[in-house]
Amino acid sequence: MNCLAKQAAICPGRVRGRVWLCALLLGILSAKGTALGGSLKLTRAPGARVINLTGVGYFDEPSIAVNPLNPQQLVVAYQVPAHIVYSQDGGARWELASGAAPSNYRVSGDVSVTFDNHGRAFLCYIAFDKLGTENYWAHGATRNGVFVRRSPDGGRHWQRRAVPLLAHPTEPGIPFEDKPYIVADNSHGPYAGNLYVGWTHFTLSKSVIYFSRSTNSGKSWSQPIQISTVPGLPRDDNGALEGFTGTVGPHSRLYVAWADGQGIVFTSSTDGGKTFRTPRRVIDTAPPYFKVEDVSRSNGFPVLGIDPHTGRLYVAWSDYRNGDVDVFVSTSSDHGQTWGPAVRVNSDPLHDGADQFFQWLAVDPVSGAANVIFYDRRGDPHNRKATLTLARSTNGGKSFVNYAWTRKAFDPRGDFIGDYTGLAAYANRVFGVWTQEAGRSLFHRASGPPAAPRPFRRTLVRFGIADFK
Numbered sequence: 275m276n277c278l279a280k281q282a283a284i285c286p287g288r289v290r291g292r293v294w295l296c297a298l299l300l301g302i303l304s305a306k307g308t309a310l311g312g313s314l315k316l317t318r319a320p321g322a323r324v325i326n327l328t329g330v331g332y333f334d335e336p337s338i339a340v341n342p343l344n345p346q347q348l349v350v351a352y353q354v355p356a357h358i359v360y361s362q363d364g365g366a367r368w369e370l371a372s373g374a375a376p377s378n379y380r381v382s383g384d385v386s387v388t389f390d391n392h393g394r395a396f397l398c399y400i401a402f403d404k405l406g407t408e409n410y411w412a413h414g415a416t417r418n419g420v421f422v423r424r425s426p427d428g429g430r431h432w433q434r435r436a437v438p439l440l441a442h443p444t445e446p447g448i449p450f451e452d453k454p455y456i457v458a459d460n461s462h463g464p465y466a467g468n469l470y471v472g473w474t475h476f477t478l479s480k481s482v483i484y485f486s487r488s489t490n491s492g493k494s495w496s497q498p499i500q501i502s503t504v505p506g507l508p509r510d511d512n513g514a515l516e517g518f519t520g521t522v523g524p525h526s527r528l529y530v531a532w533a534d535g536q537g538i539v540f541t542s543s544t545d546g547g548k549t550f551r552t553p554r555r556v557i558d559t560a561p562p563y564f565k566v567e568d569v570s571r572s573n574g575f576p577v578l579g580i581d582p583h584t585g586r587l588y589v590a591w592s593d594y595r596n597g598d599v600d601v602f603v604s605t606s607s608d609h610g611q612t613w614g615p616a617v618r619v620n621s622d623p624l625h626d627g628a629d630q631f632f633q634w635l636a637v638d639p640v641s642g643a644a645n646v647i648f649y650d651r652r653g654d655p656h657n658r659k660a661t662l663t664l665a666r667s668t669n670g671g672k673s674f675v676n677y678a679w680t681r682k683a684f685d686p687r688g689d690f691i692g693d694y695t696g697l698a699a700y701a702n703r704v705f706g707v708w709t710q711e712a713g714r715s716l717f718h719r720a721s722g723p724p725a726a727p728r729p730f731r732r733t734l735v736r737f738g739i740a741d742f743k
Contacts, residue, residue: 319664319677319704321741327359327368327707328352328735334692336707336735337386340700342460342639343393347428350696350707352735353383356399360429365705365739373432374423376401382421384693388458391467395425396492397432398456398471403444409511411450412476417443420454420473424492439471439486439495450476451484452510453693455518460639461582463526465546467491472501472518472530480505481514483532487547501541501550506534512563515539517575521637523585529610531576531589533562538576538589540610556613557604560593566629568658570690574599579637579644581670585609588644588671590619590635598657599629601648605671619665621676622652629657632692632708638699643668643742647679647697647706659683662708664740679706679738686711689733702742709733 341347348361355375379401402418419441442448454473469488483502507513513535520530528543541553566572574592587606601619620630633648650663665674691709712732
């Protein structure tokens with residue numbers, strides 16, 4: 275019972291006027307769409323629109339990219355297996371592309387997409403026949419690898435043969451390659467047009483971060499190199515080096531980061547990915563894997579972004595330092611040498627027991643605004659049902675305004691909804707993709723492939739637009 279409620283119980287007449295005044299104030303704030311400590315209903319994101327990209331089935335872990343040369347072109351990738359849907363009209367209509375998934379592997383996924391500075395789209399994914407021991411991927415691993423495909427026309431058509439960055443035949447003791455992420459240099463620097471991919475390389479005894487680059491528009495890739503210096507544990511349920519992320523700033527400076535089990539590790543390259551500075555932990559966090567009620571698996575891996583006008587770096591992550599899981603952002607204005615304090619992105623009251631998780635970050639290259647998407651449980655006192663929230667900062671990451679991207683909450687029902695969501699932004703338009711457990715009202719398929727024949731999985735991929743113009 276709060277102090278005002280206590281006073282009302284003791285002496286109702288004394289506080290009647292205060293209650294009326296508070297009610298009036300709350301009504302005014304609500305009418306203006308302002309959240310008081312995050313406890314009021316969030317304002318709907320301006321121009322918000324949400325549609326289903328898939329039917330109900332085994333679909334999750336989406337990634338999205340917008341073509342900087344033609345912002346009407348969008349591509350979304352998701353699994354399982356690797357799929358691509360594309361839009362040529364800014365997300366109003368979507369079509370399923372053919373030829374994204376490999377035909378010679380049983381499983382493909384862990385997808386990421388980007389556009390280069392010539393408007394070509396790229397899809398990066400892993401492929402394998404089966405996993406090794408649960409969470410110990412290299413134990414009993416079969417053939418697997420990291421691959422990239424290219425599309426010359428905004429995602430409609432994809433090259434027939436994927437280019438392998440690293441591929442292992444089935445033999446005893448082989449490593450397992452996991453969770454790659456692709457980055458394009460769309461700056462005007464000396465290495466503009468370069469492509470970069472980083473990922474986790476699991477062996478039986480450790481995990482390290484591998485890295486490869488392409489200087490010829492993805493036609494070929496360099497021999498992978500190890501860029502981490504302190505190895506992680508060989509398991510994928512905590513203590514591994516995981517969650518590679520990257521961004522490119524002015525003058526082609528490449529920044530990358532990952533989680534090491536206790537914090538965020540950061541390094542950079544000024545020669546187009548040939549060499550890197552010695553990686554170092556720049557932000558301490560709670561463990562990157564954590565339990566979220568009613569979700570089979572969850573994490574708070576970092577995501578990097580940069581304002582190309584100012585060079586300000588952003589990193590977003592989530593952890594449970596406050597008991598329940600919150601989303602945070604830290605910024606750097608000196609190329610990652612020093613980082614500011616963690617800014618709490620979600621605006622609900624501190625220690626309210628509501629989890630916010632699976633964040634993704636996108637810094638608008640035109641406006642410089644920082645945007646963050648995450649699942650949000652502030653509306654459910656049982657901390658199970660979630661909506662999608664979009665947070666936005668226009669003051670360099672000092673503070674964030676929270677907007678509702680969806681109103682109707684969903685219960686994940688213990689399902690696997692992936693390891694990440696996706697977000698892209700351009701010229702004050704924000705595009706998000708996420709996985710959702712399908713309720714009865716979401717069974718209708720707007721586009722994409724038919725429902726997968728797996729009755730125990732009822733997930734789908736959704737797409738949202740917000741327009742801050």
